[in-house]
Amino acid sequence: MIQLENITKEFKTKKGIVKAVDGINLHVKKGEIHGVIGYSGAGKSTLIRCVNLLERPTTGKVLIDNVDITSLSLNDLRKTRQKIGMIFQHFNLLKTATVYNNIAVPLKLLGYNDSEVKNRVAQYAEIVGLTEKLDSYPSQLSGGQKQRVAIARALAQEPEILLSDEATSALDPETTDAILELLLKINRELGITILLITHEMNVIQKICDDVSVLESGKVVEYGSAIELFSKPQHLTTRKFLNTISQRNLSPSLIKQLNVSGSVIRLTFLGESTGKPLLAEVSKVYDVQPNILTANIIELKNGIVGNIVVHLHGEAHVVEKALNYFTENGVAVEELGGELNE
Incomplete structure (x- = not known):
């Protein structure tokens, strides 16, 4: 057009x-x-x-x-x-x-x-x-x-x-x-x-x-x-997104929460937004998810959910848990230097 x-x-x-x-x-x-x-x-x-x-x-x-x-x-x-x-x-x-x-x-x-x-x-x-x-x-x-x-x-x-x-x-x-x-x-x-x-x-x-x-x-x-x-x-784009949802964590908040280790952003699309995957992963694997921030955004043509989570557990078990998320249609992003972006 x-x-x-x-x-x-x-x-x-x-x-x-x-x-x-x-x-x-x-x-x-x-x-x-x-x-x-x-x-x-x-x-x-x-x-x-x-x-x-x-x-x-x-x-x-x-x-x-x-x-x-x-x-x-x-x-x-x-x-x-x-x-x-x-x-x-x-x-x-x-x-x-x-x-x-x-x-x-x-x-x-x-x-x-x-x-x-x-x-x-x-x-x-x-x-x-x-x-x-x-x-x-x-x-x-x-x-x-x-x-x-x-x-x-x-x-x-x-x-x-x-x-x-x-x-x-x-x-x-x-x-x-x-x-x-x-x-x-x-x-x-x-x-x-x-x-x-x-x-x-x-x-x-x-x-x-x-x-x-x-x-x-x-x-x-x-x-x-x-x-x-x-x-x-x-x-x-990420800065614009941060104006409507807290996708990233400030250094002061990270310090207050005493966060270290595996901090993950999970992005849920479509059917995955309705599944209790966080609850299920803690049952299947020996990991304890601690939700740091979460939001769900309704778009014209769909829904996007974001959860930033701290996963407590052995490194090899955490890796299996992340694979579990991926297999269920969840995008997994490990946050390191981007935490205070």
């Missing part, structure tokens, strides 16, 4: 050339929700603006449905952009226009007649839950309602792709959850492909199928949400 090929974006500054996006290759499949996560300054906003050419890449190609839009004429590019809706962090609403007109104005500019405009505004206001607010002004709305107006405005053009530029970062947690549920509904019921950028791991957790981790303008890790949550490879 969206294919980015060797996308680079450079900006000229007083200090020289700044490369905000550095040779990114990215594939967003039709019908999925693809998340791009990174810290401030990683190049996320520049990247997503390259998709609809609000920022024209310095080098590389942007393919939408196998068409390189960087080579299109201005007129053809306008037509293609009608397939791509976009929502922003700060809503970008017309302050002096009602909710109805905020949704209607882009349709009128595209030449739709009054009847079609009225039908579409009503349809998409209902989808986002704002039917009762059509005569209200932005100043009379909450932050979540303003974002719903922005989403309805983007949907009214009936795009095939929806770009989300930090759409929940200005919202409180409860409102964020409501907007994420709305995006899931849009993806599921309307079949719209969604590419979103965020610096919040809980956004990735709740709605994304695939994830790209961005750092210094480059993709440093890519995979399904389940892969990244269960087997993060890059340090940046």
